[in-house]
Amino acid sequence: MPSSAPTRTASVVVRAVAVFVMTTGLVGAGSWVPTQSRDEAATVSAVTRTWAQLGQMLQNVDVVHALFYATMKVWLDVVGISTLTLRAPSAVACGLAAGLVVVLGSLLFTPRAGLLAGLVMAVCPRVTLVGTEGRSGAWFTAAAVLLVVLVVLSARRPSALWVLPVALATALVGGLHVYSALMLPVLVVWLWAPPDPEGRPRRILRLGLPPGRWPALVGLLLGAVPVVVLAWRARGQQAQVDWIDPPTPESLAKIATEPLAPLNGLWAVLCWAMAAAGLVWLSRHRKGRRGTTFLLVGWAVVPGLALITVSAVWTPLYSQRYLAFCVGALAVLAGGGIASVRRRWLAFCLAAALPLAGTTTYRDQRTVDAWDSWGQIAAVVAYRGNPGDAVIDYPLVSAITVSYPGALGTGPVLNAGADRLSRHYLWDDRLPLSAVEPRLRGVQRLWYLSPVADEAQRTLEIRRLRELGFSGDLLERSDAEQTWLFTRTAAQAERGDLLLRTPR
Known part of the structure; x- marks a missing residue:
C-alpha cells in the first residue's frame, strides 16, 4: 500500500x-525524422513573416494560435528554422508536462505514485506524438498540468499571492488552445470541496467558498477573461475547423482510446485499467483527499463529453487530437493505481x-x-522530374x-494565384485549371x-488534360494526395495549343 507520509x-x-x-x-x-506536417507548414508560414504581416494574417485566420505563433517566431528568429528547431520546444514541453505530473501525483497521492505517474506520462503515445510536431499540442498539455498543480497548491497553502500565478496559467492554457478552457469548470467546482489535510468535513456557505480558497477562484476567473475575448474574436474564423467531421459511431467508439493512445488501443486499455x-x-x-476523484475524473472526461455534445x-x-490536455489526469490516476499494488514484482x-x-507506436511515430x-x-x-517541369497543385x-x-x-x-503574404493568409491562392x-x-x-478528397475536380481536370494531348501516370498515392506526371510530345503540344484557341 502506498505510504501516507507527507510529501x-x-x-x-x-x-x-x-x-x-x-x-x-x-x-x-x-x-x-518525420517530414513536417501540414500543420507545421502553417507554423512555418506564420513565423516567416514580419510582425506586421503576422498581425494582418491573424485578422483572417488562426487568431486562436496567436500566442503560439508569436512565441515560435521569437524562438525561430534566433535559432533558425529546421525540422529539429521547429520541434524542440514541443519535446521540452512534453518533458515539462511529465515533470509536473510527478509533482501533481505526489500532491494528490504519494511521492511514489507521483513518480510512476510521470513515467506513465512519458511513454503515453499521445505525448510522444505531440512532441514530434511543431504545434501547440505539447504546450497546452503541459500548461494544463501546470494550472492544476497551482490550483491544488493554492488549496493546500492558502495565500492571496496565488491569484496572479493561477490567472497567468489560466490565460496561458486558454491562449494556447481555447478548447483547454473546458477544464476550468471542473477546477471551479472542485474548489468548493478542496482536500483537508486532517480529513475534517468543511462547512460550506450556500454561496461561499471554504476559507482560503478565494485566491484560486479569483485567479481562474481573471485568467478566463482574455480566453473569452480570444474565443469571441475567433468566432468569425470558424472556417478553419471546417475539416472536422460530425461525430460518427466509429469515432465515438474510440473516444476513450484515441485521445490517449492514437492507433494503440492496447496501451489505452492498460492505462484505463490502472486508472x-x-x-x-x-x-x-x-482522508486529506476530498474531491480528488472528482478533480481527476472531471479533468479526464468532461472536456471530451462537452466537445461531443456541442458537435452533436x-x-x-x-x-481527438484536441484532448491531449486531458492526458495528465489519467497519468496521475494510473500512477496511483500502480503504486497501490502491494506486491512489488506485480507493480x-x-x-x-x-x-x-x-514500443510499436513509438517506432511508427x-x-x-x-x-x-x-x-x-x-x-x-x-527522381522523375526534369528542371523546369511545370506544376499544378492545390x-x-x-x-x-x-x-x-x-x-x-x-x-x-x-x-x-495571389501569394500568401499579399492575401494575408497561410497559403498561396490556387486557381482551377479552367482559369x-x-x-x-x-x-x-x-x-x-x-x-x-477533390475527386470530382480531379476527374474533370485530368479529362481536359488528356484532351489537350497529355498522357498521365499516377506515381504516388497517399491517404491525403495523389501525384501525377503528365507528358506530351512537341507535336501533341502544338495540337493541344490549337484546342486552347477554340472556344469550348
Missing part, C-alpha cells in the same frame, strides 16, 4: 527533474507493460512519413513548398498534385 519537497523536485530530462530525451529522440485501480485506492483513502447539437468541433510488471505496449507523405512526393519529383498539397521550398522543383506553378488553361501552351511535362 518531501526536495525528493519530489529531484524526481520531477529526472523525469523531465528523461521524457525530453525520449520524446526528442528521432523527432526530426481504475487508482480510483479504487482513492475510495479507500479519502451545433457544429462539429470534436477532434513492476504493470509499470513495464505500458512502455512495452507503446518516428518514420519519415509518420505525419505526411511529403518526403515520398519530393523523392518522386526528384492548397492542401502546395503547403509542401512552405516547409520544403525546392520539393516540387524549380518549374512554374501554372495555377498560382489558367492558356498557361499550358508549350508545356510538355506537367506535375499534377491533387488532394484525394
Whole structure:
C-alpha cells in the first residue's frame, strides 16, 4: 500500500527533474525524422513573416494560435528554422508536462505514485506524438498540468499571492488552445470541496467558498477573461475547423482510446485499467483527499463529453487530437493505481507493460512519413522530374513548398494565384485549371498534385488534360494526395495549343 507520509519537497523536485530530462530525451529522440506536417507548414508560414504581416494574417485566420505563433517566431528568429528547431520546444514541453505530473501525483497521492505517474506520462503515445510536431499540442498539455498543480497548491497553502500565478496559467492554457478552457469548470467546482489535510468535513456557505480558497477562484476567473475575448474574436474564423467531421459511431467508439493512445488501443486499455485501480485506492483513502476523484475524473472526461455534445447539437468541433490536455489526469490516476499494488514484482510488471505496449507506436511515430507523405512526393519529383517541369497543385498539397521550398522543383506553378503574404493568409491562392488553361501552351511535362478528397475536380481536370494531348501516370498515392506526371510530345503540344484557341 502506498505510504501516507507527507510529501518531501526536495525528493519530489529531484524526481520531477529526472523525469523531465528523461521524457525530453525520449520524446526528442528521432523527432526530426518525420517530414513536417501540414500543420507545421502553417507554423512555418506564420513565423516567416514580419510582425506586421503576422498581425494582418491573424485578422483572417488562426487568431486562436496567436500566442503560439508569436512565441515560435521569437524562438525561430534566433535559432533558425529546421525540422529539429521547429520541434524542440514541443519535446521540452512534453518533458515539462511529465515533470509536473510527478509533482501533481505526489500532491494528490504519494511521492511514489507521483513518480510512476510521470513515467506513465512519458511513454503515453499521445505525448510522444505531440512532441514530434511543431504545434501547440505539447504546450497546452503541459500548461494544463501546470494550472492544476497551482490550483491544488493554492488549496493546500492558502495565500492571496496565488491569484496572479493561477490567472497567468489560466490565460496561458486558454491562449494556447481555447478548447483547454473546458477544464476550468471542473477546477471551479472542485474548489468548493478542496482536500483537508486532517480529513475534517468543511462547512460550506450556500454561496461561499471554504476559507482560503478565494485566491484560486479569483485567479481562474481573471485568467478566463482574455480566453473569452480570444474565443469571441475567433468566432468569425470558424472556417478553419471546417475539416472536422460530425461525430460518427466509429469515432465515438474510440473516444476513450484515441485521445490517449492514437492507433494503440492496447496501451489505452492498460492505462484505463490502472486508472481504475487508482480510483479504487482513492475510495479507500479519502482522508486529506476530498474531491480528488472528482478533480481527476472531471479533468479526464468532461472536456471530451462537452466537445461531443456541442458537435452533436451545433457544429462539429470534436477532434481527438484536441484532448491531449486531458492526458495528465489519467497519468496521475494510473500512477496511483500502480503504486497501490502491494506486491512489488506485480507493480513492476504493470509499470513495464505500458512502455512495452507503446514500443510499436513509438517506432511508427518516428518514420519519415509518420505525419505526411511529403518526403515520398519530393523523392518522386526528384527522381522523375526534369528542371523546369511545370506544376499544378492545390492548397492542401502546395503547403509542401512552405516547409520544403525546392520539393516540387524549380518549374512554374501554372495555377498560382495571389501569394500568401499579399492575401494575408497561410497559403498561396490556387486557381482551377479552367482559369489558367492558356498557361499550358508549350508545356510538355506537367506535375499534377491533387488532394484525394477533390475527386470530382480531379476527374474533370485530368479529362481536359488528356484532351489537350497529355498522357498521365499516377506515381504516388497517399491517404491525403495523389501525384501525377503528365507528358506530351512537341507535336501533341502544338495540337493541344490549337484546342486552347477554340472556344469550348
